[in-house]
Amino acid sequence: xxxxxxxxxxKDVNHVVHKIExxxxxxxxxxxxxxxxxxxxxxxxxxxxxxxxxxxxxxxQVIPILKPFKLAGLEVRxxxxxxxxxxxxxxxGNFCVVAGPCSVESRDQILxxxxxxxxxxxxxxxxxxxxxxxxxxxxxxxEKEGLILLEEAGKKFDMPVxxxxxxxxxxxxxxxxxxxxxxxxxxxxxxxxxxxxxxSRKPVFLKRGMMSTINEFLMSAEYVLSEGNPNVVLxxxxxxxxxxxxRNTLDIQAVPVLKKYTHLPVVVxxxxxxxxWDLVPSMSKASIAAGADGLMIEVHPCPEEAFSDGPQSLRxxxxxxxxxxxxxxxxxxxxxx
Ligand code: PEP
Ligand code: MN
Numbered sequence: 104x105x106x107x108x109x110x111x112x113x114k115d116v117n118h119v120v121h122k123i124e125x126x127x128x129x130x131x132x133x134x135x136x137x138x139x140x141x142x143x144x145x146x147x148x149x150x151x152x153x154x155x156x157x158x159x160x161x162x163x164q165v166i167p168i169l170k171p172f173k174l175a176g177l178e179v180r181x182x183x184x185x186x187x188x189x190x191x192x193x194x195x196g197n198f199c200v201v202a203g204p205c206s207v208e209s210r211d212q213i214l215x216x217x218x219x220x221x222x223x224x225x226x227x228x229x230x231x232x233x234x235x236x237x238x239x240x241x242x243x244x245x246e247k248e249g250l251i252l253l254e255e256a257g258k259k260f261d262m263p264v265x266x267x268x269x270x271x272x273x274x275x276x277x278x279x280x281x282x283x284x285x286x287x288x289x290x291x292x293x294x295x296x297x298x299x300x301x302x303s304r305k306p307v308f309l310k311r312g313m314m315s316t317i318n319e320f321l322m323s324a325e326y327v328l329s330e331g332n333p334n335v336v337l338x339x340x341x342x343x344x345x346x347x348x349x350r351n352t353l354d355i356q357a358v359p360v361l362k363k364y365t366h367l368p369v370v371v372x373x374x375x376x377x378x379x380w381d382l383v384p385s386m387s388k389a390s391i392a393a394g395a396d397g398l399m400i401e402v403h404p405c406p407e408e409a410f411s412d413g414p415q416s417l418r419x420x421x422x423x424x425x426x427x428x429x430x431x432x433x434x435x436x437x438x439x440x
Pocket of ligand 2: 205206375401411412
């Protein structure tokens with residue numbers, strides 16, 4: 104239910120929160136430009152018990168949330184969310200480019216990639232340390248050592264870093280070294296992991312499962328939000344279709360569709376979507392035109408030697424060119440970047 108406050112006084116807000124909790128629901132305060140609302144979420148079956156709150160003088164209205172995604176939806180929050188990751192802002196007109204290698208492979212590799220990404224204008228650095236590989240015989244990532252190197256590179260070149268976490272047990276370790284926790288496509292419905300990152304205070308970069316619907320994607324974001332972590336960035340990274348020319352099919356329509364339903368920022372990953380470096384520039388520009396709030400792009404100093412995802416990784420000079428080519432598109436969309 105949405106409890107629309109008539110008052111913005113913190114004493115009144117806290118009193119309503121207390122009442123909501125007494126009734127066995129979780130309260131999420133959403134401070135908007137025009138009004139403060141409190142979303143009460145919990146057992147759907149008895150939610151009408153919350154209507155008693157309407158009798159409080161500083162409550163304007165108690166209304167049901169109709170969509171299945173309560174906190175991710177536009178019913179509780181009309182304005183787009185801005186997610187802060189270190190100094191970087193994502194969403195509501197703030198465009199963010201996350202770049203870096205698929206995997207952290209060595210100190211030299213991550214430092215060199217960070218340098219070229221920063222020089223080209225990237226805002227954040229990516230690099231996998233725990234890798235979800237199809238084959239158990241493929242490179243599995245440098246794990247803790249990789250996280251330490253990624254953190255060092257991010258600090259050196261003044262870029263917040265993001266890396267994937269694959270299990271709830273890994274959350275404390277990964278969170279210690281990164282600014283943003285990535286939940287990969289293969290784990291989009293790992294509900295224990297979603298709850299664990301939801302309990303963490305780090306922003307979460309949630310990738311859409313390759314076989315997930317937009318509704319399922321938003322419900323996964325809802326898991327994170329319902330644990331009390333409001334900082335979620337959604338990432339469309341391509342879905343599986345009958346097409347075999349590309350690694351996945353970039354569901355570009357997912358961007359405006361998601362925007363119709365959610366206030367959360369939407370980033371596109373054209374590298375994993377296409378699987379080919381030469382498709383990344385056109386898909387990046389298409390994503391900006393579709394209204395994406397950012398891009399995640401794989402960059403490697405020497406793609407032919409990459410331990411993972413070399414064929415879809417841009418060389419430094421190609422990435423720098425793309426960053427330049429994006430400018431008129433960003434200007435056209437009135438983005439800050
Ligand atoms: C990645 O970003 O390195 C990755 C594994 O992506 P996805 O989960 O989208 O396949
Ligand atoms: Mn990859």
